[in-house]
Amino acid sequence: MKTTEINYTECLSHLKGNKLFKHLNEDAMVSLLGCFNYKKWKKSTAFFHADGIANNFFIILSGRLKSYHIDLNKDREYTVSLLGKNDVTDVLSLLDGAEHDINFEALDDIEVLCTTNIKMRAWMEIHPEIYKSFMPYMANRMRVLEASLTDNVLADIPTRLARFFMANTDENKKLININDLSHDELANLIGSTRAVVNRHIQHFKEAGIIEVERKHTYIKNFQLLSQRVYESNYY
Amino acid sequence: MKTTEINYTECLSHLKGNKLFKHLNEDAMVSLLGCFNYKKWKKSTAFFHADGIANNFFIILSGRLKSYHIDLNKDREYTVSLLGKNDVTDVLSLLDGAEHDINFEALDDIEVLCTTNIKMRAWMEIHPEIYKSFMPYMANRMRVLEASLTDNVLADIPTRLARFFMANTDENKKLININDLSHDELANLIGSTRAVVNRHIQHFKEAGIIEVERKHTYIKNFQLLSQRVYESNYY
DNA sequence: CAGTAAGTGCTACCTAAGTAGCATATGGTT
């Protein structure tokens, strides 16, 4: 690993805190780190599918990275997932070798460990115990995808918005991770548009559920929010 | 394995034709079969999440099984995936042990090999090489989920319908696997309702793209269909 | 500190999708 900007032990401790890799023994850990380069990207750096980015494999150390699709006809974007610390990408092209046409954009300054799918696959061949630890990670990602899918089909936008806020609260009932996003980004995340999301945010404000400042959202009444979430349900 | 209704070698050949299990050696194959029971279910048999069905693990030998969510408030259903021969379920609860609230219904008379998640997990512990072969299967399932998700957010219903037909054609440009579904089931699959899907089916008929009989859909002009599909695109 | 880009709030309008209801057709069952 190139250690120009971050030291080796720091990276090691990152991996040891990552569910996918924490179970590895010291030797495997060292050889894994040998495959990666440490990189930083500025906020708003974008990677398009066409750039061949999907043939690389990243472990996110800090910052948020969104994966998204654009509709060229209409002027719309959909954020498929919001990746953060301890997430990896792109799992799909890594695991089945096929192309994955999706784009990425850094929502913050981010730090990643970077390698190619080819190198990563070679390492996995030698350390097959890694496959098992990928299982719950993939299962969790699938759960999120499936929940979003069902939501987007069956739930209206205020419901999706409420659920999205709810899903991003911590134990103190405060909004985390998405509290500094613009209404535009929120819209991309729940599959709608800025104007519509803004409309419903006004309703939530009137109802006393949330408070809004420029690029900041706060939950004002958690009780009301969870009420709004559980009004509509499916099984 | 209980071999009351199907013989052992028949099951073995099923497993050898299944991408998930074909790579196993003879011993592993035999011990795997030892975990399962052979079962048949009649068409329309339904399993609800509440029944604890999700703690079982199935390999589908023949027939179609849909996994779906119902919205109790509105009167709607969404078919998350249509599983068939060589598919397994439920991967999610198997791999991370958490509840997966989803329902199942047999669209045909179906045959399955059936075991509990607990037994299957125990077997996997002893045969960890299986984890690797699960990878591309899961990756593929994730791709399908992600594509549906993006479609449901960004594409309108005629586009989704056209894509859905397109995705279910064989090398002879004939409709397979979904050609005998009612408009109601089609609607569930693309995230809409019977009346709306029927509306667009009329348009497709007028345009000469498809032909429809009671519970049968045929592609009349594949060229026109693929044109309709590629009109709208995203990346 | 002036200029500019980005974010927000809101009005007015348009349209695809959903809903309700009914007529007709089909195929299987008694």
Place this chain on the structure above:
DNA sequence: AACCATATGCTACTTAGGTAGCACTTACTG
């Protein structure tokens, strides 16, 4: 043959969500 559940086709209507446009505000940048 008569019956009945299911499937389909179609009309009329409602509505949530999307679109366009603009005013105002905030924060950054040269």
